[in-house]
Amino acid sequence: MAELSIPQVESNRRLDAIDRKILTVLQNDASLSVAEIGDRVGLSSTPCWKRIQRLEADGVITKRVALVDQNKIGLGLTVFVSIESGDHSDAWLKTFADAVSAMPEVIEFYRMAGDVDYMLRVVVADMRSYDIFYKKLISAVPLKNVTSRFAMEKIKSVTALPVPALEAA
Amino acid sequence: MAELSIPQVESNRRLDAIDRKILTVLQNDASLSVAEIGDRVGLSSTPCWKRIQRLEADGVITKRVALVDQNKIGLGLTVFVSIESGDHSDAWLKTFADAVSAMPEVIEFYRMAGDVDYMLRVVVADMRSYDIFYKKLISAVPLKNVTSRFAMEKIKSVTALPVPALEAA
């Protein structure tokens, strides 16, 4: 008889203290060997490897990437863009979200509560490139108000999120 | 005769089209083997490996990290914080920059041109945690005005920057 096949979409086991340590280590340096990570969290390599596999299968770890120096590839300008859209239909929202998401200069894109409806972080080479981007943005869909704020200096920028400590259940 | 030894601090060679392809691939998936990356960019593994080593030595690739799902570790709230500092000394700025940089909830921190002086992206568990963060922020240094804007929905968030095409020299 065939197995009942209720697919394990995600196990969603609660993360223990060791899992949290592994996440902290890997968020800061994913080039370490499994044995080295094991050492740092107090595990030998097989159980450490199994935990990492599970964290990936569960979608806690979403991907491994290389980070690139923005300036060294000629992308010198970061802009925060605040958008007021005014009242719009669901169809409009879908069109807007798809159009903006497809723009590679848009690194982050959030729908906001309050006076600003959307917030973007945009990375481009220079003002000239930003102007081209801006025209592309405002011509893609009608927008009530768009405010661009330009970054002068990047003081801090990380990808590692602060993994909260394990609370007693 | 001994070689002249002028240390190569960084070669700063112009990135060619293959280097750019490698960066695009690695920014999206750093778990690939060198041989696989080589295939995708049309190189066998040794030269591909050497290029990756050079990109790391030159600081173009800054690090390799694992990305973690914010919600799966209980960090449900993203807040954009705009700060007006008013006029302040260099010493004040240093104190401010150090204090804010040291806060793990602060994922990004930029000095801005225009009406807003600083812009933060902050990630916390919930409103209660944000309130604690906010009090910590405003008590760390005197600030003229602080505006918090709350994200309702993350529509797009990537770490991969759009590597510009190679321009003819």
Next chain:
DNA sequence: GGTGAAAATTTCGAAGG
């Protein structure tokens, strides 16, 4: 869950066009 070691891959470097 965890250990330890074998098997399968991958990395890294040497030799050479």
Next chain:
DNA sequence: CCTTCGAAATTTTCACC
């Protein structure tokens, strides 16, 4: 700057606490 080849290291699997 590229290719081929091989030694060293690492990842991944497996048998067993």
